[in-house]
Amino acid sequence: MRLAMVKLGILGSGKGSNFASLLAGISSGQIQATVEIVMSDNPHAGILDLARRADIRAEVIHEPRFKTRLSEDVESLVAKTLKSAHVELLVLAGYMRMVKKPLLEAFPRRMINIHPSLLPQFPGLEAWKQALESGASETGCTVHYVDDGMDTGELIAQERVPILPDDTAASLHARIQEAEHRLLPRVVADICQALAS
Secondary structure (H helix, E strand, O other), rough: OOOOEEEEEEEEEOOOOOHHHHHHHHHHHHOOOEEEEEOOOOOOOHHHHHHOOOHHHHHHOOOOOOOOOOOOOHHHHHHHHHHHHOEEHHHHHHOEEOOOHHHHHHHHOOOOEOOOOOOOOOOOHHHHHHHHOOOOEEEEHHHHHHOOOOOOOOOOEEEEEOOOOOOHHHHHHHHHHHHHHHHHHHHHHHHHHHHHO
């Protein structure tokens, strides 16, 4: 018996490489899901172009007041838009703002994020630079449920990435992204299988 397709929503602020890895996982049959909508707080984000090229609804989030979060009325509108698209699982893929009450209440334990470190180490921005500067021997990436803290939600899965002696911030970031592109589709596939069964 074929499992029902889980409806995904994606929030992102950048070029969309993790979103592309999810599309590849869906296309290959690894992920039993469809992407219903992609939303970005950056009108020039590559993730919106990727969505449009894949014939997926792409929406810009307009937030003129704050840089690190959405005002409550804007976030409420985002939640309403996602709900109107029948989103069942919300994936934050390079989304650079804190999430607050409207989205948390709309998607309880149905919102996940990918972060470029082995949380709880190195939360926040440019985690690969934090790891390199700390002298750590390894870092990696984490998929976690989203709560109202800075990368503090319950951990779901991690993949480790060694820090090499000649690593630069750019080379380390590139290897972490390769790990992200493996880990995120695997976790989303598992969650979708559980939701659909």
